[in-house]
Amino acid sequence: MAALNALSLLNTVFGYPAFRGRQAEVVEQVAGGGDALVLMPTGGGKSLCYQIPALLREGTGVVVSPLIALMHDQVAALREVGVRAAYLNSALSAQQAAAVEQAFLRGAWDLLYVAPERLVTPRFLDLLERAELALFAIDEAHCVSQWGHDFRPEYIQLSLLHQRFPKVPRIALTATADAQTRAEIVTRLQLEDARQFVSSFDRPNxxxxxxxxxxxxxxxxxxxxxxxxxxxxxxxxxxxxxxxxxxxxxxxxxxxxxxxxxxxxxxxxxxxxxxxxxxxxxxxxxxxxxxxxxxxxxxxxxxxxxxxxxxxxxxxxxxxxxxxxxxxxxxxxxGLTDVVQQRRMIESGDADLQFKRVGLAKLDALLALCExxxxxxxxxxxxxxxxxxxxxxxxxxxSPPATWDGTVAAQKALSAVYRTGSRFGAVHLIDVLCGHATDKVQQWGHDKLTVFGVGAEIDEKGWRAVFRQLVAQGLMGVDHDAFGALTLTDKSRAVLKGEQQVWMRQEIASKTSRKSRRPIAAPENPVDDALFEKLRIWRQAAAREHNVPAYVIFHDSTLAQIAQLRPATLDELGSVSGVGARKLEAYGAGILAVVNAAGQSLDRPENAIRHGWSRGTRK
CATH class of the missing domain: 3.40.50.300 (P-loop containing nucleotide triphosphate hydrolases)
Known part of the structure; x- marks a missing residue:
């Protein structure tokens, strides 16, 4: 029954024909009173996983959200589809906040968004004790991880929700969590008994x-x-x-x-x-x-x-x-400067040794992706x-890149680092290898070294790629105390002694072009494209009137489908994904007027000829 009600809400309120991925499973788990940890990619529909259970259960769903902008947009979008939603944050005056709180106690809200800093205060916790609660949704749950750049210390305190409200289901959601971060979320939020829903991280688009x-x-x-x-x-x-x-x-x-x-x-x-x-x-x-x-x-x-x-x-x-x-x-x-800069920022920071090790490991994984x-x-x-x-x-x-055996080039680069005393950056080392007798090279006497000019067969761009990849592979280090000087590492010895082969990526110009792109959401044919643009203009005017972002009215994908289907009635318009009952009532007549006006202009003979139409039949 809950699943049927959930699907009905999805159709009539939000205007979507069916759940995606594991959304239905999550909704069933939380609506039934169970805890959940949800990992879905951005744009995968995480919000519906707590919004629909909040509508199915008695009481108010309290959503912990880290940013004011996010609260504003989500509340605006919910109100557009007829959901009773509000937020409590610093953007409200004391009088406005008091009104929201009183309405909360009366059960006037389906969903209430609140920042973690406010939620953990004794005053707000007392307010929660006096209200009827449907669920707690902890959005952006990766903020609990001290290894991430989005760490919010208040998130760690959210374990108190389980301690003070053990019968209220909790759902933690994030789009970004490796195995380590996932384990940290479970531990810090006391979600050991929660069911985990891990969707594909792939964003194929x-x-x-x-x-x-x-x-x-x-x-x-x-x-x-x-x-x-x-x-x-x-x-x-x-x-x-x-x-x-x-x-x-x-x-x-x-x-x-x-x-x-x-x-x-x-x-x-x-x-x-x-x-x-x-x-x-x-x-x-x-x-x-x-x-x-x-x-x-x-x-x-x-x-x-x-x-x-x-x-x-x-x-x-x-x-x-x-x-x-x-x-x-x-x-x-x-480029190489990025690698040097990031390593220097991590190694010279005030964090403890363990944090730096984790940071360097995460950087190495990113460098492997780049290379x-x-x-x-x-x-x-x-x-x-x-x-x-x-x-x-x-x-x-x-455009698959070629690889080449860069062992000899690596040996030359490492030798240049060693011969110059591990005191210089890539620019100077490349001058030495290429045999450029600059003032700085001559000042240090590096034009007299055996490595001077030994790399003349590779141009400067090629050497930059060599040094970048050596640093990325850990075969060359960065001395942050010496203004980013390149140094040898424990791994350098095996290369210099000829015991390790070094394969490198050969840089090539990108061959991608607009021809290799798939079409965007707007319809391809010029007639529908013109209607699509007219609908966007109408949407912009509606958004200004309602004082909300344009996408809160309708997404581009919804307008594109309208432009392709060219609905003539409210029933036909209601079949479009993203057009729920409330939006159909509020905007249906306006949309049909735009579609009808566009159709009338195409009925004129000169327009039909220009757009390649014969009386109602597309060529």
């Missing part, structure tokens, strides 16, 4: 592409202009200064771009985020401060101008692209304990 860093801003601009002109995207940078400079660079070259980082004043940062969420075609240049809670479904690309800290970070950040299921790109530039000569998706999924077949939709699958 995302194409992974990692290119050698040459002129990163120009490479980024070329990528956007060639693949995603006019589309929404996120560009991640390591520093605040780089964020500002990248946004300005893109603006200068005709891309609508905004900066976002923690150093900006709160008002400007919030305004930029609101513009990104509510308008189409904005590119956000950001640090990882622009992270969790980005629920915009039509982000067509996520680009990294700097190396992330781990595969978890990379997976989570790239997962903000293509949440609507349409093709999207995860694009990154990567992969086989399918990137296979490597990515293997990291999360999942087997996969080559995807045919990453740069390595599309």
């Amino acid at each position: 995302i194409r992974y592409q990692i290119v050698e860093k040459a002129d990163p801003r120009k490479q980024l601009l070329d990528f956007i202009q060639a693949e995603h002109s006019g589309a929404a995207g996120i560009v991640y940078c390591l520093s605040r200064r780089k964020v500002e400079e990248t946004a300005a660079w893109l603006e200068k070259h005709g891309i609508r771009a905004l900066p976002y980082h923690a150093g900006m004043d709160v008002q400007t940062r919030q305004r930029n985020q609101d513009i990104f969420l509510r308008e189409d075609g904005i590119v956000m240049a950001a640090t990882i401060a622009f992270g969790m809670g980005i629920d915009k479904p039509d982000v067509r690309f996520v680009a990294h101008l700097d190396l992330p800290r781990s595969i978890e970070g990379y997976y989570q950040e790239t997962g903000r692209a293509g949440r609507d299921g349409a093709p999207a790109d995860a694009w990154m530039t990567y 992969a000569t086989t399918c990137r998706r296979v490597r990515l999924l293997n990291y999360f304990g999942e087997d996969a077949e080559p995807c045919g939709n990453c740069d390595v699958c599309i």
Whole structure:
């Protein structure tokens, strides 16, 4: 019966015809009073796993959510479909918060979103004691892990929910958790008896592409202009200064771009985020401060101008692209400076030795992904304990790189490090190997060394790739106390003595192009494409009127289906995925008016000829 009710809610409230993946199992588990740990990829439908059980059970579902922006968007989306939802956070005045709390005690909310910092206060815990609770949902549960960059200390205290409310079911959800993080979530949240639901981490609609860093801003601009002109995207940078400079660079070259980082004043940062969420075609240049809670479904690309800290970070950040299921790109530039910088940041930090070891191990796993000569998706999924077949939709699958025996080159590079005293970075070492008698080379007398000029057969770009791969493979180290000087490691000896062969990836230009892309969500034919754009314009006006992001009204995928089906009645419109009863009532007439107006314009003979139609029959 619960499953039938759940499916009915899915159809009538949310407008979806069927559950995806393991959603139905999770809903049944939690609606029946059981605990659950849910791992689903971004865009996999995690929210429904607690929203529907909250509607099925008596009382209010309390959702622990880490970011204000996420709460606002989810509450707005729920209210649009007729669910009684509210949030409690610092954006509310004292009077507004008091009104939400009183309504909570009266049972006026189906779902109440609250930050972990507020939930663990004695005052709020007392409020929970006096209310009827349907469930606790702990979103972004990986924040409990001290090994991750999204660690929130308040999450560790959430174990008190089990202690104080043992009869209230709990569901912890995340899109990013390797085996170690998963175990930590179970232990810290006391979910040992919870049923675990681990879905595939694969996002087949995302194409992974990692290119050698040459002129990163120009490479980024070329990528956007060639693949995603006019589309929404996120560009991640390591520093605040780089964020500002990248946004300005893109603006200068005709891309609508905004900066976002923690150093900006709160008002400007919030305004930029609101513009990104509510308008189409904005590119956000950001640090990882622009992270969790980005629920915009039509982000067509996520680009990294700097190396992330781990595969978890990379997976989570790239997962903000293509949440609507349409093709999207995860694009990154990567070079030796990234490797040196990340190693230096880890080794020179204030963390204890164990934390540094974990950090270096996670970085090594990410470097292996960057240097992969086989399918990137296979490597990515293997990291999360999942087997996969080559995807045919990453740069390595599309343009397989060649490998070469780089043993002799490695020996020359390591010898140059040794002969120069392990005191210099790659630029100087490459000058020595290539035989460039620069002022610095002559000043140190390195033009007299036996290694001077021994690598002239390889150009500077080739040597940069050699040094990068040696560091990535752990055959060369980085001395953070000597401003990033390259050093020998314990593994270097075997290579220098000829006891270990070194295979390297041969860098080649990317051969991917727009022709290799699958179509985006918008309909392909020009008539439907025109209607799709008209529907987007209507949606933007409706979103402004309701003061919500456009995707809260309807996703692009829903508009695309409407444009393809061209419904003539409310019943036909109600069959479209994403159009529930409340939205059909609120927006049905408006949508049908747009579709009807577009149809009338096509009925005119001049338009029928221009679009290749003969009276109701497509050529």
